[in-house]
Amino acid sequence: MKDSSLWEQIKGHDKTVNLLRGVIDKKRLTHAYLFCGPRGVGKAKTAATFAAAINCDQACGTCVSCRGIQNLTHPDFHYISPEGTQTILLSQVTDLIKKIHLTKQNNGYRVIIIDDAHKMLPVAANALLKVLEEPPERVVFILVASDMNNVLSTISSRCQRVNFSALKVEVVRDILINDLKISKDKADLAVMLSGGMVGEAMEIASSGLLKVRKTMVDAIVAEKPDTARSVELASLLVAAAKKRTAKIKKDQEIEVKEAMSFVEGSRGAATIKRNLETRHHRERARVEHRCYQQALVLVASIYRDLLVLKENADEKFIANVDLSFELKSAKIERAQLTSALANIDEAKQRIEQNVNPLLAFENLFFTLEAVV
Template identity: 30%
Template sequence: MTDVWEDVVGQEDAVARLRAAATDDAAMTHAWLVTGPPGSGRSVAAKAFAAALQCSGDPVADEVAVAEVRAGTHPDVTVVTTDKVTISIDEVRGLIGLAQRAPARGRWRVIVVEDADRMLERTSNVLLKAIEEPPPRTVWVLCAPSPQDVVVTIRSRCRQVGLRVPSVEAVAELLVRRDGLEPGLALESARAAQSHVGMARRLARDPEARARRRRILESAARIRGVGDAVLAADDLVETAKAEAAARSEERDAREKAELLRALGVEAGATVPPALRAQVKQLEEDQKRRATRQQRDSLDTAMLDLLSLYRDVLVVQLGASGDVALVNEGAEELVRSLAESSTPEQSLHRMDAIGEVRQRLAGNVAPLLALEAMMVALRPQV
């Protein structure tokens, strides 16, 4: 039988707790909060837990149940994820209604909310009563980067399971085993992704993703003055916009076509006034999703630049023999930047990148924030 937990990398303590709860009703509770930094595998662990909760001990039936959970087709497991900035109250109300139903076929009705940190406080308050008084066979599994990202009234009613960043070697081993990737490429990608499993997989499988990341790193070395900084910032923003558009264009068109078909509107026909509000709502949701995708793309670029100057600082402090570089494939670039600056300047640049991440999270205009950061990355005279 397939191991339910095989894709949960480097989380032995968390797996032990979840496994014990899944196999012993006395150790179960109705609400869980799985936390961990980006890339630690929160959603993977939550889905594995949901699959384990459907296993009854019958090898054949359990194999089918696990496969259905992984494919997203199990009738008693609902996984909620969002590409938008927030999870809406209407979405949560729908989940609450679903939670009242008894399991159709499995042992438990499991509702996994992958991005619980994207619920506003008023939305969390709507969810609170459902978590306080759930039906006997309903389990809520909420995922967030940290307990502090969830309102205290929710987290105080959940059993918390904390994940840690897995080792580079563990992530590389998973890529080799699960995806059949070449070990050297898997290790380099895992290191460049700083053990973020999803990002490591994308880098290893997509040459364009690796090339795009390389261009981001090299953009820092090309800045010689304010003009270069402004151009570099504009290029980064336009790249993020293009990436978000490429990821959403086909999906947006499919969603709109499905909505029009459901409303009885033929392709190419004018939408009746009475139905336009529904189409407008979909377009607004898609716009919010694109904004989120662009913001996530820019944040990933900032993390890549932080890793670059982290490596520069490691070389400047003479610690490269003891500490592995994140960007081993760009060692020449790292050493060039190390030779042309001081450790103090590297720290100043890392502070500037950290500050722009905070500004972007606060909805500051991306271009203005990035221009200020790129100016801070230029060589000091």
């Protein structure tokens, strides 16, 4: 049966959904909301649904307004997300502000979603500040952020905060298996590793990183250091990331082709192509980056599991359930485990600072071996 409202498709956030639906029913909209919570739990999806509901009480998903919001052609709806490698650019915000200063086309509300708002460059955030402070009438901003530390306090203080929590394990599992058709075994693992974040779980399940874990555990459990294996591990992780970007690149090439078939020969064609390619390049860099972060999360998950076992906690708290046998055979001291986790954090920072990922991983695995 098809659901009658887009709200029905949001899973695991009943309280938040009720709050937002109440706001619509009682017509008590404020001008800015800040949706915050962990990455990949459905904030952006909720934001899009809320946006639809602002102009269509039922968020029916089928009327002109709802469809316009879904495919971004609604005249009074604007959506921006990072177009820089990791950032929302100033030009994106100024472009948005320019649009906000024109009158609306319909008599409803103008809705603006800023996805990954924590990735706004400070200059961009400051540019936004002024409209956020004195917004034109009937404008609703929805900022979506998963890292509150990086949202300027001047921005967050001007928004009503709506908190999202991590999803329950069962909910994530249900979404992965039923909505995304991922096999049960894979789903179970991905759920445990993702910590209740659907987006993360989805990516982990399809990343090919899961296969690398066995080698990793072997390396960690092994009593003798093996430089060759460390080098291999590092290259495996990098290869997994490259494979993912290669796949994206193919889709992007198709997009460029389609876009060009539309504008070929027109005045701005070359500019459009260039802009599109720059955006694609950044997108690839972004995905690659995320892939490395996920790999590190996986590495950390193994050490975390070992710690759990060390503390004689219940086995059900282990993330890498399929490898519990190997994990149990490990003979590593607690102090070693915690220092290993610290090393992983350090590698995470290095990669954020754009250190060559292959070198960063090799370095990490060497130090990890040395620790044990």
